[in-house]
Amino acid sequence: MSSAVRQSEKLRDVLYDIRGPVSARAAALEAEGHRILKLNIGNPQPFGFDAPAEILQDVIAALPGSAGYSDSRGIQSARRAVVHNYQLQDGFPAIDVDDVWIGNGVSELIQIALQALLNNGDEVLIPVPDYPLWTAVTNLAGGVPVHYRCDEDNGWNPDLADLESKITDRTKAIVVINPNNPTGAVYARETLAGIADLARKHDLVLMADEIYDKILYDEAVHIPMASVAPDVLTLTFNGLSKAYRVCGYRAGWVVATGPLERAQDYLEGITLLCSMRLCPNVPAQNAIQVALGGYQSIKELILPGGRLLEQRDTAVTELRKIPGVSVVVPQGALYAFPRLDPEVYPIKDDQQLVLDLLLQEKILLTQGTGFNWPDPDHLRIVTLPWARDLAEAIQRLGNFLSSYRQV
Ligand code: PLP
Structure with a gap:
């Protein structure tokens, strides 16, 4: 009898719960005809956020000429547009096209950047809660993810003392996700400077995931990590998925700054x-120049009266109406990360709760432990649905939670 075909041991610690078993169950329910409200993925288009028309026009116009492979680092016009984008950002170190690599989304570039850096057993400092791809890819690349805590009582800012205490002689890099998924925190200059000091002192690479840099609420200001650490090797990741609402195109980039001669x-x-991946998707690369150089329609969505801001406010207001639930007001990105007071909700297994x-209720959320948060006392909610739908979903969450309540 032939033996079962097993996945490799490399996958043993690789988890990605945002699209994990609960979302597979949701897909099965949908196939049976149920309507599921998906608050688990930061995917704007299904919630009526259309791609800007000028992006579509340029991609369509370039389509006949997009059938060939491109340079594996990406097409010149896209890489030049990325250079121009950072030239406009205060204090961002000067870069040129050779410091830019285009990818099939930031996700692919995270895999490439970590695979290229890590030897087996090398450690990477990753925030918790995290965007779990960073932890999964570190494991896949043979590295060891070491989580530093972000402090909910301090607006989910990184705890610098905890970060420093976790640096060892195997540490290679510090990951910074700002604005943050899942917490919505936007870090102050002092926080970034503190992280930069640690990287400088211990000769670590900074990996700055800044995919939400243009999705900011209230008075929040995004400060690029590279601008605070021009003397430290910094890889800055960004792309079109969120601010330009084209995540299905898979268009992202990474830029390197700092002492590049040493990092050759x-x-x-x-x-x-x-x-080895030959090249990024060519039609999608044609979106980068027009997105970065064109009309920045994201501003209409985040300024007063804007849809994303209204939805962020609705999420906070409705969550705070649920007894025993608290939430730090997100300053950026597309998520809220509420806390369920363990004295009120003694949850043992948050994946079971989400299931x-x-x-x-036919509502799909992601449990906090899916973001490597150690305790089963948080949920992540995507703030993309229309305010009315979001309010209804959170009210239904409140009704559902009442059956878990102890006091
Ligand atoms: N980084 C963060 C923090 C994210 O939240 C996401 C997607 O949700 C990504 C990276 C992946 O983005 P992309 O669509 O460019 O692969």
């Missing part, structure tokens, strides 16, 4: 891995 070998490793919510 590593950067050649990134170029090698880019050449029960799905089965009972």
Whole structure:
């Protein structure tokens, strides 16, 4: 008898719960004809956020000429547009096209950047809660994710003392996600400067995931990590998925700043891995120049009266009406990360809670432990639905939670 075909041991610690078993169950329910409200993925288009028309026009116009492979690091017009984008940002170190690599979304570039850097057992400092791809890819690349805490009582800012205490002689890099998914925190200059000091002192690479840099609420200001650490090797990741609402195109980039001569070998490793994926999707690369150089329609969505701001406010207001639920007001991004007071809701298994919510209310959320948060006392809610739908979903969450309540 032939033996079962098993997945490799490399996948043993690789988890990605945002699209994990509960969302597979949701897909099965949908196939049976149920309507599921999906508050689990930051995917704007299904909620009526259309891609800007000028982006579509340029992609369509370039389509006949997009059938060939491109340079594996990306097309010149896209890389030049990325250079121009950072030239306009206060204090961002000067870069040129050779410091830019285009990818099939930030996700692919996270894989490339970590695969190129890590030897087995090398440690990467990753925030918790995290965007879990960073932890999953570190494991896949043979590295060891070491989580530093972000402090909910301090607006979910990184706890710098905890971060420093976790640096060892195996540490290679610090990941900074700002604005943050899942908490919505936007870090102050002092916080970024503190992280930069640690990277400087211990000779670590900074990996700055800034995909939400243009999705800011109230008075929040995004400060690029590279501008605070011009003397530290910093990889800045960004793309079109969120601010330009084209995540299905898969268009992202990474730029390197700092002492690049010393990092030549590593950067050649990134170029090698880019050449092994042949090239990024060419039609999507044609969106980058027009997106970065065109009308910045995201502003209409985040300023007073804007849809994303209204939805952020609705999420906070409705969550705070649920007894025992608190939430730090998100200053950026597309999520809220509420806390369920363990004295009120003694939850043992938050994945089970999310599954029960799905089965009972047909609402799909992601549990806090899916973001490597150690305790089963948080949920992540995507703030993309229309305010009315979001309010109704959160009210139904409140009704559902009342059956878990102890006091
Ligand atoms: N980084 C963060 C913090 C994200 O939240 C996401 C997607 O949700 C990504 C990266 C992936 O983006 P992309 O669509 O460019 O692969």
